[in-house]
Amino acid sequence: MKHDDSTSARPRTIVEKIWDDHVVALGTDGAPDVLGIDLHLVHEVTSPQAFDGLRERGLRVRRPGQTVATVDHSIPTTDRSLPIADEIAARQVSRLEENCREFGIPLHGIGSPHQGIVHVIGPELGLTQPGMTIVCGDSHTATHGAFGALAFGIGTTEVEHVLATQSLLQRRPKTFEVRVDGSLHPGVTAKDIILSLLSRIGIGGGTGHVFEYRGSAIRAVGMEGRMTICNMSIEGGARAGLVAPDDVTFEYLRARPHAPQGAGWEAAVDRWRRLPTDDGAQYDRSICFDAGELTPMVTYGTNPGMGFPITERIPDPSHLADANQRDSLRAALEYMALTPGEPILGKAIDVVFVGSCTNSRISDLREAARMIRGRRVAASVRMMVVPGSTEVKRQAEEEGLASIFREAGAEWREAGCSMCIAMNGDQLSPGQYSVSTSNRNFEGRQGKGGRTFLASPLTAVASAVTGRLSDPRALL
Amino acid sequence: MSAREPFSSVTSSVVPLPRNDIDTDQIIPARFLKTVNRAGLGDQLFHDWRYLPDGTPNPDFILNRPEMAGRAVLLAGDNFGCGSSREHAPWALMAWGIRAVISSSFADIFRNNALKNGLLPIAVAPDVLERLFALVEADPAAPFTVDLEAQEMRLPDGSAIDFEVDSFARRMILDGTDELGYLLKLEPRIAAYEASHPARVSTLSVSPEA
Numbered sequence: 001m002k003h004d005d006s007t008s009a010r011p012r013t014i015v016e017k018i019w020d021d022h023v024v025a026l027g028t029d030g031a032p033d034v035l036g037i038d039l040h041l042v043h044e045v046t047s048p049q050a051f052d053g054l055r056e057r058g059l060r061v062r063r064p065g066q067t068v069a070t071v072d073h074s075i076p077t078t079d080r081s082l083p084i085a086d087e088i089a090a091r092q093v094s095r096l097e098e099n100c101r102e103f104g105i106p107l108h109g110i111g112s113p114h115q116g117i118v119h120v121i122g123p124e125l126g127l128t129q130p131g132m133t134i135v136c137g138d139s140h141t142a143t144h145g146a147f148g149a150l151a152f153g154i155g156t157t158e159v160e161h162v163l164a165t166q167s168l169l170q171r172r173p174k175t176f177e178v179r180v181d182g183s184l185h186p187g188v189t190a191k192d193i194i195l196s197l198l199s200r201i202g203i204g205g206g207t208g209h210v211f212e213y214r215g216s217a218i219r220a221v222g223m224e225g226r227m228t229i230c231n232m233s234i235e236g237g238a239r240a241g242l243v244a245p246d247d248v249t250f251e252y253l254r255a256r257p258h259a260p261q262g263a264g265w266e267a268a269v270d271r272w273r274r275l276p277t278d279d280g281a282q283y284d285r286s287i288c289f290d291a292g293e294l295t296p297m298v299t300y301g302t303n304p305g306m307g308f309p310i311t312e313r314i315p316d317p318s319h320l321a322d323a324n325q326r327d328s329l330r331a332a333l334e335y336m337a338l339t340p341g342e343p344i345l346g347k348a349i350d351v352v353f354v355g356s357c358t359n360s361r362i363s364d365l366r367e368a369a370r371m372i373r374g375r376r377v378a379a380s381v382r383m384m385v386v387p388g389s390t391e392v393k394r395q396a397e398e399e400g401l402a403s404i405f406r407e408a409g410a411e412w413r414e415a416g417c418s419m420c421i422a423m424n425g426d427q428l429s430p431g432q433y434s435v436s437t438s439n440r441n442f443e444g445r446q447g448k449g450g451r452t453f454l455a456s457p458l459t460a461v462a463s464a465v466t467g468r469l470s471d472p473r474a475l476l
Numbered sequence: 477m478s479a480r481e482p483f484s485s486v487t488s489s490v491v492p493l494p495r496n497d498i499d500t501d502q503i504i505p506a507r508f509l510k511t512v513n514r515a516g517l518g519d520q521l522f523h524d525w526r527y528l529p530d531g532t533p534n535p536d537f538i539l540n541r542p543e544m545a546g547r548a549v550l551l552a553g554d555n556f557g558c559g560s561s562r563e564h565a566p567w568a569l570m571a572w573g574i575r576a577v578i579s580s581s582f583a584d585i586f587r588n589n590a591l592k593n594g595l596l597p598i599a600v601a602p603d604v605l606e607r608l609f610a611l612v613e614a615d616p617a618a619p620f621t622v623d624l625e626a627q628e629m630r631l632p633d634g635s636a637i638d639f640e641v642d643s644f645a646r647r648m649i650l651d652g653t654d655e656l657g658y659l660l661k662l663e664p665r666i667a668a669y670e671a672s673h674p675a676r677v678s679t680l681s682v683s684p685e686a
Contacts, residue, residue, distance in 0.1 A: 024669040025662055030643035034662060036669050038676045046562065048512035057656075062666075068679040074510050088510040095512050106679050127677050139561040139585060155563035155589035156514075157655075165659045167666055169644070203497055204555035207584055237558065239584050258677050303497050303558070324553060328496045421506045430529065442501040442559060444524045 011278035013175050014244050015210050018150040018275070022133050024167050032169040038132040038149075040162045041118045042069035042105065044096040045423070046137030050160035051099040063166040064104040068127060069096060071109055072117045074423045077386050077413035080110055089424065103163070116389020116415045119143035119357040123227065124391055126256025130245035130272040135162055140357045140439065142233040145242030146226035147249055148275050150210070152239040174284035176209035176238065180217040182292035187473035189367070190225030191359060191437065191456035193217060194232045195297035195307045201287065203305035206238030209285065212277065213243045217291035223252040224363040231358045232439050235304035244276035296472055299441045299454040300344055301332035306441075308344075310459065310471050316340035335443050336451050337431075344469055349453070351434040352383040352410075352464040353446070356420035359437035359457050360388030362395050368457040369401040371475055377409035378467030384411045384426065386418040410464070422447045435463040482652035483594050485623040486575045488548035491538060492612045498552055499559035500586065504568040506560075517564055518571030539572075548575040549620050551608055555579070556597070557586025566590045576622040578629070580605045591645035592655065596622060598629065598639050625650060 012020070024034040040063075047069070054061070061067060074089040084090035093110070100107040108114040114121055119140055122128040128144040134151035135141060137159040144151035154168070161168055180193055198205075211233050218226065226243045233241030243249075250269055253259050260268040299307040300314055306329070308315075317329040317340065333340065338347075354360070354368050365387065377383045385405045387393040393415050396402050402412045419426040420438035428434055428450025437460050441452035455463070458472035465475070508520040525537050533540040550569070556579040557565060566589050569577070576596040587597045600608070611618065611632055618632030624646060629637045648655060659666075 022673075025665045027644075030647070031658075032642075032644055034659065034665070036666075036673060039679075045509050049514050049563075052512075053656075059660075063675070065678040065680040066675055073506075086510070092510050092512055127679065129676055132676055137561060137563075139559065153561035153585055155561055155585060155592065157563060157589065157592040161656050161659055164656060165663075165666055166670070167659060167662075169655055169659065171642070203558055204581060204583070207555070207581060234559075234585075237555070237583060258679075258681065303499065324496050327494075328553075331495065423506045423509060440499075440501070440559065442499045444505055445501050448505070448524055449529070 011281040013277045013281045013283065014148060014212060014242060014275050015150060015173065015175050016281070018131055018133065019172060021131065032171045034167050035133060035170045036167050037135055037162050038066060039122070039127055039134045040067045040166070041122055041134065041136035041141070042067060042159070043073055043118050043136070043138065044071050044092045045073040046156050047099065047159055048092065048095045049156050050163055051103065053160040054103070054163055059164045061103040061105060061163045066166060067105045067163070069100050069105050069107040070115055070118050070121055071096060073417045073421060075110060075416050076424050077416045077418045077426055080414050086425065113390055113394070116391065117357045117360065117417055119231065120361060120388035120392065123147065124256070124389055126253055126259035129253065129259070129268070130249060131275050135168065139234040140231050142239065142241045143227050143231040143357055145230040145233065145240055146223060147253070148242055148245035148272065150240055150242065153234065173240070174209045176206050176211050177283040177286040178211050178213045179215040179286065179288040180213065180291050181215040181288070182217055182290040183220060184217060184291045184294065187458060187476050188294050188296055189456045189458060190221040190228040192294050192297045193221070193291060194229045195299065195304070195454065196289070196294050197287070198232065198236050198305045199297070199307040200289070201236050201305070203235060203303045204237040205305070206233065206236040209238050211236065211238045211241035212283070213241060218243055219246065219248070222363065223248060224361045227361065228358055232304065235439060245272045296456060296459050298344060298459060298469065299452070300336065300338060301329065302335050302441055302443050304439065304441060304454060306332055307454065310345060310469065313343050314338045314340050345471060347433065347469045348467060349381060349435050349463055349469060350432040351428055352377070352381055352460050353386070353419045353434055353436040353438060354457055354460050355384065355386030355388065355418050356438035357388065357417070358439045360386060360392065362392050364437070364457045365392065365396045365401050366399070368461045369404040371458055371461040371472065372408045372410070372465065373404050375408060375465045377464045380467045381464050382411070383409065383464045384413060384419060386413045387415050389415045419446050421445070435460045435469060480594055480652050480654070483575070483649050484625040485621060486548050487619050487621040489617050489619050490549045490551045490612050491544050491547045491574070492609060493538060493550060493552045494609055496553035497555045497558055500557060500562050500565040501559055503557065503565040504562065509562060509564055514567050515571065517568035518573070521568040521572045543617070546573060548573055549622060550574050550577045551612060552577060552579045554581055554602065556582050557590070558583040561585045561589070563589045563593070566593045566595045570595050578605070578608060591642060591649070594649050596624060596641070596649070598622060598641070600637060600639060604637060
């Protein structure tokens with residue numbers, strides 16, 4: 001390592017340590033630092049224009065071996081033996097296949113046992129490791145921060161930069177400590193922690209910062225819970241969010257296909273143990289709350305910061321002092337067709353979506369299956385369960401989870417982003433309400449005119465079986 | 477895209493969009509991201525606000541007023557461009573004709589994407605933003621000048637407001653050069669870095685179909 005604790009007297013945060021270790025060139029004369037990138041994840045939607053840029057300049061991909069591609073956003077989650085019916089989506093997928101072939105990038109395409117949502121397969125394959133810099137043309141790249149990596153979303157121009165140079169021009173971010181101590185009550189999950197944070201700081205509250213999630217509640221939710229939390233960092237405006245690695249991290253990573261082996265493993269763990277933030281390191285901002293005070297959360301508005309405990313009533317815009325906030329809430333409630341003062345519990349719903357890079361991993365599916373077992377999806381509800389990867393799908397089928405979902409009346413589908421982004425035909429009809437385990441409730445996000453309540457997998461299942469927004473604690 | 481037209485200032489009447497937290501799903505809905513091109517996204521800008529369910533223009537949406545055509549400055553509420561990393565958002569804004577967006581804050585990824593395309597994200601204090609909306613309300617056709625060279629905005633009431641912008645991005649936009657050219661010139665530094673920082677993983681070491 002270029003810098004380590006012994007040569008640096010000043011206590012540093014994990015973000016500063018990772019940054020210092022990846023500086024290719026310090027910015028001079030007003031230029032940003034140039035940061036080396038360890039892993040570049042590529043998918044079909046944000047890459048074609050970047051590959052075109054390379055061709056226009058006659059450039060190659062500098063490090064194909066630090067680049068990996070998959071298809072997730074625009075692919076169908078129905079029968080994979082059939083060709084993609086949507087011609088435009090089909091062309092985008094075949095363009096990625098051509099680009100990967102031409103530039104020598106490994107692709108986990110349709111039919112591959114490793115295909116899946118890009119933020120699910122990176123950790124699954126052991127490509128995501130502590131201390132790395134990881135980028136992807138996708139704002140939910142912060143998911144990989146759960147391993148103590150500095151992982152952030154980039155635009156297509158930056159995708160081109162990384163393909164060509166394996167580096168990026170970046171300004172050093174500010175740091176934001178999010179400390180969650182105490183323990184969660186039964187029925188309250190990692191998703192509720194992050195939705196609670198977002199409701200406290202708002203959708204722009206972390207802009208310009210990287211979140212570092214700390215505290216006993218973060219340690220206790222396991223790697224997949226940490227991924228759920230880091231995943232939604234961008235919903236608080238932070239491009240990245242991370243958790244310092246610990247034994248839980250190492251145990252999860254050990255023996256995965258790309259994890260270091262043998263003596264290399266011991267050396268890597270030694271290196272990773274030096275990553276956590278030093279005592280006395282300073283954060284630019286901090287927030288702290290107690291997990292024991294949390295209840296299941298749900299969003300009621302049209303951005304992920306508009307959330308509250310599921311037992312509350314719809315807020316009244318006229319009670320807000322700030323005119324802009326009043327207008328925002330009014331517009332949101334109008335779109336959602338919700339009335340100030342009404343309880344959100346009991347609101348009739350049409351669709352339940354369990355999936356997305358936020359909540360589609362095996363532990364999410366196990367939790368959801370445990371609750372739905374022996375129950376039925378309400379007749380008025382369509383429930384879709386979309387595993388995050390082909391491997392998660394295989395595992396869930398092997399464990400019998402898939403048949404539990406099917407027997408309950410839910411659809412069990414192929415891996416992809418699906419109704420989180422509604423690019424592939426999996427979408428709400430205008431006016432429909434969904435309870436969704438995904439990350440965004442923006443207007444039209446799940447289909448034009450569709451209305452989204454974001455919640456945990458447990459809340460989603462409880463709502464599916466009752467046909468109404470329901471508190472999962474009643475079904476435990 | 478290697479080089480583009482140098483850009484230093486724009487003078488235009490303003491498109492006011494007084495709404496906070498305008499996310500990139502509103503700027504360009506995800507179903508239009510299946511394109512493999514950068515061009516041609518102007519018709520999809522703000523699509524679901526701009527068109528009624530039957531596909532006809534929504535007469536109540538500001539962008540559909542005839543006098544808005546050709547305007548190059550967008551005045552928007554706080555936290556503009558939040559949400560996804562899609563660069564299609566600045567591409568769509570620019571394809572419609574927008575060259576500068578003024579707000580009290582921008583989402584980080586949107587700001588980066590905008591600057592890399594020569595679209596100016598101009599952040600002003602919240603009280604200044606309110607004043608700008610009031611100016612536009614008083615005189616909807618009044619021209620604003622956004623001068624990147626001078627880093628100031630000149631307003632219809634004769635006043636001027638300084639603004640901050642990333643100094644490096646400013647230089648790139650003024651010169652009409654791009655950042656990839658700058659990075660490529662650092663190749664020896666990148667090679668030296670790689671020599672002292674062995675790759676942490678190889679995506680090639682396990683066969684994709686293994």
